[in-house]
Amino acid sequence: MSEPLLSLQGVHTHIGQYHILQGVDLVLPKDGMTVLLGRNGAGKTTTLRTIMGLWQPSQGTITFDGRSIGGMPTPDIAQGGIAYVPETMAVFADLTVAENMTLAARSGPVDAARLDWIFGLFPALKKFWQLPAGVLSGGQKQMLAIARAIAEPRRLILIDEPTKGIAPAIIEAMITAFAELKRETTILLVEQNFRFAASLGDHVAVMDDGRIVHRGAMADLARDETLQQRLLGLSLDAHQ
């Protein structure tokens, strides 16, 4: 494994009285896509939100590119080169697609060549450029949320369940887009759709009960049905 871009060591996060993350150890290499799998409530979204500073860790260290970011304010983390795409099709509904994109490019207008590249990945955005984001379909909103995260070059993108509630045809388009996207930037993807995750992921981490219970190559997990059953199936059985 190449030198890590992001590492979490013994990270604990409390939300109110609930102890959600119970010592997360996670290492992200500098390139490729790492997929975070696990059942509902395992702590995947909390892990992303803790990295982004939206929840403060109560214990442990988070290091990004050699710099400690645990406890830093969210805007500082974002300005440091981490983008976050939440699971809720997080667009600004009252603003147009163009304004959503401009908002994401903090250093000035979106670079024309980069915009062409983004339109190549998500052609629907060009078509609806001047429309309010609120009128887009669920899939188009998700594309806009991802496009906004890459309006400027980022070191790392955290993406939370991009396929949730999305039509299969859009998911296929997303696979193509993500395959190209991961050549440019490192991605930490939280996903429930195993086929989607397996077709894109280079590395995998599986969470259960607020801890990482498995780390390795995605290809190995995709090949080994017994391991899948043990990590994902058993995990499901135990908590249903």
Next chain:
Amino acid sequence: MLNSLLSGDYPKSRVLSGVLVAILVGLAFAPFLFSGAAAINTAAKICIFIVLVASYDLLLGYTGIVSFAHTMFFGIGGYGVGLGLYAFGASWGVLAIGILIALMVAVVLAFLIGLLSLRVRAIFYAMITLAVASAFLILATQFSEYTGGEDGRSFSVPPVLRPGFRLFEAPVFGVTINGRILAYYLVFISAVVLFLLALRVVNSPFGRVLQAIRENDMRAEALGYRVVYYRTVANCLAAAMAVLAGAMSAIWLRYTGPDTTLSFAIMLDILLMVVIGGMGTMYGAVVGATLFIVAQNYLQKLMGTASAATEGIPLLPKLLHPDRWLLLLGVLFVLSVYFFPTGIVGRLRGEKR
């Protein structure tokens, strides 16, 4: 040219464009179109409230901040000009210094309130602004030696703005161009310039960030924007604009006092104008302020006529009695909120909630 003036933010509705042009023409030629001091007084009040409501919409409609301290900043503007002219005499220099000092005091206060309270939840922020505004109102009435207390202060304005001044000896289109007409045009031109500036602010990249914060502050932070910084700057900008509206009011009335600038009744009026016109639209400030002030000034007369016309019909003349104008205004407000939840401008633009 028009695109640049309106910062690319067109009314986006033919009916709305017509209404706005009618209001603009009505206000621009008010001294020539309407006779009597009451009419020009109503027109000046509309100009002042367009600025005040637009500045409040910058907070409530564009940033999602609920503040009850807006009349405090309006009052600081009024008192800055009024007390300056009262104490040091009626000159343009004193007027300018009064506005400048009021602006500095208001921006510092807005900065402190913003910095201390914008980190808390919206409801607590609203409570804090309410407390600060109440304290300021009490201070203004208690320090009567300086402020004139409950009675306020009457003062002279520079000679050019006094009724006795004549710009031309002969009337123009039948109207004598005296100092009051010049004062009206000073208020009108200031209102147009400040409104266009507000339009520029909300359509700038800064304004887009404010709208993003209003929709979802967490998402705005995740994009790298410091929410507290943007909210504080919006607070200071809105306060500065309210100060200028207060100064316009003082120049027009040649009087400043708690009832005309600091009272909570005015705060309530501003809220109603924003809601009736349409939050987060800017043009809503123009429509809301015009409708509300025209209703406030002419509803009583209209009801008197209607009451006389329905004489003989049971109940109706009593219901339409001029003394019940506030009741009718309340009913009209409830109906407008029910039928136009996005305000009149929102409805005309076809926006859905």
